Amino acid sequence: MPGSTGEVQAFDARASDADLADLRARLAAARLPEAETVRRPAPDPRRWDQGVPLADLVAVVEHWRTGYDWRSFEERLRRIGQFRTTVDGLGIHFLHRRSARADATPLILTHGWPGSVREFTDLVEELADPPDAGAPAFHVVAPSLPGFGHSDRPATTGWGTERIAAAWVELMGRLGYATFLAHGGDWGGNITTVLAGRFPEHVLGIHTTFADAPPGLSTDGLSDVERRWVAETRAFYDGPRGAYAKQQAARPQTIGYALVDSPVGLLAWILDKFAEWSDTEDSPFERIGVDAVLDDVTLYWLTRTGASAARIYAESHASMDPGLRVDVPAAITMYPRDIEKIPRPWAQERYRRIVRWREPDAGGHFPSLEVPEHFVQDLRDGLAAVLAAR
Template sequence: MPSPNSDVRVFDARAADAELDDLRARLAAARLPEAETVRGVAGAHRWEQGVPLADLTDLVDYWRTDYDWRSFEERLSGIGQFRTTIDGLGIHFLHRRSARADATPLILTHGWPGSVAEFVDVVDQLADPSEAAAPAFHVVAPSLPGFGYSDRPATTGWGTEKIASAWVELMGRLGYERFLAHGGDWGGNITTVLAGRFPEHVLGIHSTFADAPPGLSTDGLTALERRWTEETRDFYAGPRGAYAKQQATRPQTIGYSLVDSPVGLLAWILDKFAEWSDTEESPFETISRDRILDDVTLYWLTRTGASAGRIYYESHSSLDPELRVDVPSAITMYPRDIEKCPRPWAQERYRQIVRWNEPERGGHFPSLEVPEYFVEDLRAGLARVLAAHR
């Protein structure tokens, strides 16, 4: 194992029993609204007004009586948790070294409303694959500033550009001067900045996010690609993008509810897991209740509902239109993701796409929805990236 920087410290996450008792008491005392007026409508239409009362009530009851937070804490500790301070801010990260001598360093970056909980089911497979021919990785998965066990910034400035710079510093402290990077959602945005700004450190990337430069024409696009552009435009221009506008302009206002009410926090996050996953009626068709509650409980115990939302205030629509990525890039567009970019547009920014993939299944949270496929796709994409260096 590389000799770590003296500021890298082992971290043990363990909530006090009193915090968990308080959570259960708040859940028991929750005041809920009346049922939505679209109740009884079958399928996804049940969610037209947001999280249905019956679904939320069942999940709140499970959270209060049966959910086991301690099991998730043990999962995190089993992977390996650390903290370090970069530019005055404490950064939490998972770090799983591979046993393979030929392993390549890989940083995984989550988005919102995600967390490192998105990666706990795939880290071991990435670090120590059972197939000898599969690539292996030394996996690093940081918590974004203001998320999870990373510190909450007390001043403005922690946008995607600064985060990308911090990730380079983090990997260097672990002895990884050159590394691969993967991300989706905000993690995909940060991965793009990493590759564009620091090509001397980034061997290449895999991303489920591709942001084309502005002003490109739809001429020459296929019918499917045109539909992608229309869906993405409509998403952010219409009511489905209201959450982003709220967090980009008034994160403090919504933050009071998210930090004070566990039911409010659960509904705010569950709504996105439901709408953005490749399901018909419920996110639990593909994602377990426990994994969603791991994510939500992490937000609750760390009081990061407001601070996590501020990444929208710092960086919404801020990706430099002139930024170009010249390192090898593998890009996957999952069919039910909320933002899909046509390949001709993506090539205007990512100028060495070595693998482009359009799976038949999966949404915004592929590591949770289709974890086995996600690992297979990530390996295949990064193998192509590494091959481009030979």
């Protein structure tokens, strides 16, 4: 790690050759179960009814072992600019790219689970220095959540979304950004909501693909589409598809042993979510490159954060303060194949100044990876609307 600059240190993440050799050896020695009992010819989404099909997993494992290049992802992180600093006693890793534009606005991007900063690595340069001089530019900060990637793994309880949001305010202030915009999806959307609700003096406005409505709202007056959204979201969390969240909320340590000890177990656990939550008809690789998924999974593997990342569910699952309100301008986008879609009338009960609402034709839970060109334009347009509203 290069030298320190004040309280912020430049950081160079480089895995050892021994760790990469160990990963390949574990992949070569993997013990796999028999094939699923719902085998169907591809393409067919029902192939995934029991989880990741054996043939699909074997193909990805073989590519991971023999064809995937982790060093190229490390170089991409290096080009963006990586740093670490200690906030509230915990080491936080983050990407930081300052724009060359004098009119750029600070922007913090927060990822979720099973994502990482990989969700944003292909977008940072375009957001910071867009080719179009008329497009808004941003000083981009993308931190790794506590327990994720190269951020420290908390050794005690208490690192829930409220504490993370407060840490982000401290982080941005340390970088010289007293006020800033914020974006997030999944847990990042939750944290972005808390940021805006708790720290409106620092947050200029937000863009999010996640909108958490207060509990107990009626479906009276909703459109047929909005009623379907409500039914689908409730079915997801109340049924077997939401079991992953209950497992990680109730017993993160138990699932953590498999996620930290077995690269194939980690891959299957994460790949299952990329498949089910993406806007595809069969495989997630219809929209997301296999190397993009492996960048994400390998980051979890090399940093041994399968268990610590799962603990965010134990800390904060279903814990949003029902009384929290967001009064700063908000731009919200509901992608059609996301796992949680909230009707606008419900969202307006929490987000009091929705200045832009969009429902695209394509995209799921990972829009920055699934539909990157649309995502970047939507993010720009949403943040421009937020700034104009101020």
